[in-house]
Amino acid sequence: MSLQLYNSLTNQMESFDSIEPGKVRLYSCGPTVYDFAHIGNFRSFLFGDLLRRTLELFDYQVHHVMNITDVGHMVEGETDKMSEAANRMKENKKSGRVPEGAIEDPNDPYQIADYYTQAFLEDARKLQYKIAFEYPDNVPKATDYIDGMQKMISRLIDRDHAYVAEDGVVYFSVESFPRYGELSGNTLEKLQSGAGGRVSDENQSRKRHPADFMLWKPDQHHVMKWDSPWGVGYPGWHIECSVMAGQLLGQDGIDIHTGGEDLIFPHHECEIAQSCCANGSDHFARYWIHARFLMVEGEKMSKSKGNFFTARDVFTGVATGSQVHPAVLRYELIKSHYRANMNFTKKGLEDSAGVVQRMLDFESRLERETGGEVAEVDRSHPLLAKFSAALANDLNISEALAEVIPWIRQEHPDPRESLAVWRAVNSVLGITDEENEAADSDPIFEQVQQWGDEMKDARSRKDWDASDAARQKILDAGYEVQLVKDGSVVIKKSLA
RNA sequence: GGCGCUGUGGCCGAGUGGCUUAGGCACAGGUUUGCAAAACCUGGUACGCGGGUUCGAUUCCCGCCGGCGCCUCCA
Numbered sequence: 001m002s003l004q005l006y007n008s009l010t011n012q013m014e015s016f017d018s019i020e021p022g023k024v025r026l027y028s029c030g031p032t033v034y035d036f037a038h039i040g041n042f043r044s045f046l047f048g049d050l051l052r053r054t055l056e057l058f059d060y061q062v063h064h065v066m067n068i069t070d071v072g073h074m075v076e077g078e079t080d081k082m083s084e085a086a087n088r089m090k091e092n093k094k095s096g097r098v099p100e101g102a103i104e105d106p107n108d109p110y111q112i113a114d115y116y117t118q119a120f121l122e123d124a125r126k127l128q129y130k131i132a133f134e135y136p137d138n139v140p141k142a143t144d145y146i147d148g149m150q151k152m153i154s155r156l157i158d159r160d161h162a163y164v165a166e167d168g169v170v171y172f173s174v175e176s177f178p179r180y181g182e183l184s185g186n187t188l189e190k191l192q193s194g195a196g197g198r199v200s201d202e203n204q205s206r207k208r209h210p211a212d213f214m215l216w217k218p219d220q221h222h223v224m225k226w227d228s229p230w231g232v233g234y235p236g237w238h239i240e241c242s243v244m245a246g247q248l249l250g251q252d253g254i255d256i257h258t259g260g261e262d263l264i265f266p267h268h269e270c271e272i273a274q275s276c277c278a279n280g281s282d283h284f285a286r287y288w289i290h291a292r293f294l295m296v297e298g299e300k301m302s303k304s305k306g307n308f309f310t311a312r313d314v315f316t317g318v319a320t321g322s323q324v325h326p327a328v329l330r331y332e333l334i335k336s337h338y339r340a341n342m343n344f345t346k347k348g349l350e351d352s353a354g355v356v357q358r359m360l361d362f363e364s365r366l367e368r369e370t371g372g373e374v375a376e377v378d379r380s381h382p383l384l385a386k387f388s389a390a391l392a393n394d395l396n397i398s399e400a401l402a403e404v405i406p407w408i409r410q411e412h413p414d415p416r417e418s419l420a421v422w423r424a425v426n427s428v429l430g431i432t433d434e435e436n437e438a439a440d441s442d443p444i445f446e447q448v449q450q451w452g453d454e455m456k457d458a459r460s461r462k463d464w465d466a467s468d469a470a471r472q473k474i475l476d477a478g479y480e481v482q483l484v485k486d487g488s489v490v491i492k493k494s495l496a
Numbered sequence: 497g498g499c500g501c502u503g504u505g506g507c508c509g510a511g512u513g514g515c516u517u518a519g520g521c522a523c524a525g526g527u528u529u530g531c532a533a534a535a536c537c538u539g540g541u542a543c544g545c546g547g548g549u550u551c552g553a554u555u556c557c558c559g560c561c562g563g564c565g566c567c568u569c570c571a
Binding site: 029047187213337343347398399467475483 | 497498499500501502507508509510511518519520521522529530531532533534535536563564565566567568569570571
């Protein structure tokens with residue numbers, strides 16, 4: 001069975017073949033670390049994770065790399081993102097969102113970048129984003145690759161694909177790369193007319209073509225700056241991914257490159273141009289796969305609408321009013337097809353919580369029945385065959401889940417086989433894991449347990465009023481109560 | 497204006513030229529239960545609008561309307 005993927009480069013479905021048999025080189029555009037990552041970022045990242053896990057299910061050995069962008073790129077020529085982050089950090093410290101003492105000096109961009117990098121990794125691990133467990137090896141930081149960027153820029157200049165403009169800025173010459181526009185469907189003429197009045201005239205006049213993009217900008221005053229053959233300054237945004245992908249995954253091209261749909265142009269278009277021209281190769285990535293945007297309650301997520309949520313806003317209950325288990329957020333963010341807009345809602349989260357609870361219960365039941373012993377299964381097992389066929393169809397997760405959920409409800413006469421099947425399914429879904437369950441401890445849990453005991457005692461006396469009162473206290477604390485036939489009371493924390 | 501994606505029942509969300517027409521949540525009825533919850537069983541409601549092709553279209557074609565992204569900050 002071959003994996004079918006929708007390639008943004010050709011705008012059609014294609015059978016996946018890797019450059020090296022059995023191995024996949026996968027690159028995902030990662031977060032900028034000027035602030036906490038939001039749920040839209042994680043939708044895109046978790047799509048990359050789902051792709052990686054699916055490839056692994058199909059027995060590929062996947063080398064996945066994702067960058068961390070920690071260079072403070074310029075905004076509007078005035079402020080840069082690191083300075084903005086420093087200001088925000090000072091506010092966040094005041095409001096308590098960032099604990100006092102978390103950062104010694106908010107004016108040190110490296111401290112800010114490091115703080116948000118660690119925060120990102122923490123969130124990503126809770127969400128079972130596999131690559132976050134491979135930091136730092138497969139999660140490179142842009143500022144560690146300045147030297148490589150400079151070498152690539154030099155090579156582009158040597159090959160006449162880049163030039164130093166009269167103001168000292170190094171630009172990539174899009175006219176030197178006829179295929180520029182291949183990914184986004186743009187042409188240089190259209191770009192020229194589309195640019196309109198957005199870009200200041202002074203800047204444009206120094207470029208050979210309006211679409212030429214910056215590779216290095218000399219700027220003594222920039223908050224993060226490095227020495228270079230073109231003066232002290234900082235690199236352009238696009239060059240870092242070309243360099244890190246090349247150094248970590250090899251110069252002879254990568255198999256799959258992923259990112260959010262907004263990165264198609266200009267970012268990925270520019271990566272292709274730089275990489276192909278610097279390496280003298282025809283291909284950079286053979287498959288480009290882009291995830292669509294996330295909406296919140298039917299609207300675009302934006303700070304001004306107040307529907308802009310970070311992952312930790314969701315975990316802690318800031319977003320919806322109740323705490324959300326990371327597995328529920330993960331499920332919510334992966335449950336719909338990556339090429340469809342997804343609508344993030346409180347109701348959706350509650351739905352997801354129900355499914356996740358069912359999965360957790362199912363797994364613990366099988367663990368109990370088998371003592372953790374599993375049978376041998378492979379992908380020819382009926383459920384796994386259907387599950388993987390669905391995923392092979394451009395990661396059709398909805399269809400895959402539509403097979404799994406009814407299967408869970410079925411009778412499971414051979415729990416050891418079912419557990420093995422479940423583990424294979426879960427290796428892709430990433431729902432249950434020991435780490436999150438262990439992290440579930442709650443200071444009021446002992447109190448809740450005590451109410452549970454009260455309820456059990458009251459029930460044995462048939463004192464229904466006392467039983468109901470105890471149950472209400474448990475429910476109010478955000479827990480759910482289940483009665484078992486033998487008279488015991490099982491208490492579970494609500495997942496969302 | 498250009499490029500690309502998209503519109504399915506109360507909600508989320510697959511899929512298909514006709515066949516038993518996903519799955520989840522919610523809702524209704526039932527089993528169970530002190531009452532709930534959970535679990536299990538049963539049930540109803542679809543394919544943006546207008547044309548065309550066809551014996552037959554939600555599915556193909558054309559047009560229209562709506563939503564989303566990009567067109568040098570953006571997952």
